[in-house]
Amino acid sequence: MTGKDQSLIKIIIIEDNRYMREGWKTILDFEDDFVVIGSYESCEEAFESDTLAKGDLALMDIELPGMSGIEGVKKLRRQHPDLIIIMATVFDDDKHVFDALCAGAVGYLMKKVSPEDLIKAIHDAHEGGSPMTPNIARKVINTFHNTSAEDNEANLSERELEILEELAKGKSYAKIGESIYLSVDGVRYHIRNIYKKLEVNSRTEAVSKGISQRLINPE
């Protein structure tokens, strides 16, 4: 690692609005340790160039002509797994945010971000962080907050949750009975109740509903 490589961050911009794009370029190029090595108005244009392989970090919009930013991120990740991707958009709804993060973006900013914050975000991302505006961060964190086992929506009892977990492991009634010391019919009794409470009629549905309602965690 030479001093230069360590400090010079090579940036690619993909943004269809010319003023925005040039504004960002101006802001970023002004920094000593940034260099904008490519700036494109669509993902297609970016993929045609050979700068992608050379960049450290891409700053991109979600709404782009042609391939959407989300698709672009997916493709970018596949072709250049080491490229750090930050989305900068006008959308702050859950769908856009989570789609972008799932696709592989490490950061998510609003377009109205101040130049200082943008610069900070890029440094942050380059140093292994995940820059996000505060309310985006909160959205993300909220997805972790468990429905506390005590007052889950479906109101499954301890025993039922225990059995649901065994179900998720793919165990048969008999095996579950063995692990929790209960007769096969006892296991079935509880499973029937689980189905009623979750309004399903198969173990698979119960498990997938259980996971999505965070009653249980897979693995």
Added chain:
Amino acid sequence: MTGKDQSLIKIIIIEDNRYMREGWKTILDFEDDFVVIGSYESCEEAFESDTLAKGDLALMDIELPGMSGIEGVKKLRRQHPDLIIIMATVFDDDKHVFDALCAGAVGYLMKKVSPEDLIKAIHDAHEGGSPMTPNIARKVINTFHNTSAEDNEANLSERELEILEELAKGKSYAKIGESIYLSVDGVRYHIRNIYKKLEVNSRTEAVSKGISQRLINPE
């Protein structure tokens, strides 16, 4: 909203190390818009007091004598859902981080955080953000990154993923066959292959493994 209410943030500290606790208190009380209304060395002690109901934000450790910080957060959330909880610990391993966030913390800091960053984090959390140190943020974001459908670990084909998704809905072979225009045996053929690739032998296991490997999303 009076100007005072808006700006004065009432803080509770739960931290067993006396020097740390008093250090934080000193730092925070020095700020004009912070007031530390309680500082305890264990969750039990905090729950005995009546300050919890009056606070805006709690700053707490994970490793505490008696009830662990994680348990404490869960209980705190149940009793005072509006209290904002920030964890500040020496641990940055996945388990501690995710346990704390799942339990209900909105922020996660390292104890070595600088006074300025601590102050900023509290303002940030109070304004609806989720303060985290950069590498914690990255850990969190990484949990969103989908194994791209094209090169998932198990290498399921498009068709197989499609069927796995139907499986997660609890559909029978016959129903799946109807939705994807394939004979029952055709469906079975693919399911057998899915089982082989995922090394499972039941739909339930396949679904729960599929979800945990992010091959599919529930709901």
Added chain:
DNA sequence: ACTAATACTGCCTTTTTATGTAGTGAGGTT
């Protein structure tokens, strides 16, 4: 042209599930 892999169809057997119905004993309620 031969071979191999892929994506099915078809069928058969055993195991497992889903669902219904009935009954028991313990514990708490009125």
Added chain:
DNA sequence: AACCTCACTACATAAAAAGGCAGTATTAGT
């Protein structure tokens, strides 16, 4: 004491699923 609910036991039956084995049409590679 009568009654209820909860957590189970027990049994029966039909529908699915799992697993194994054989065969075919299509496509790609040699």
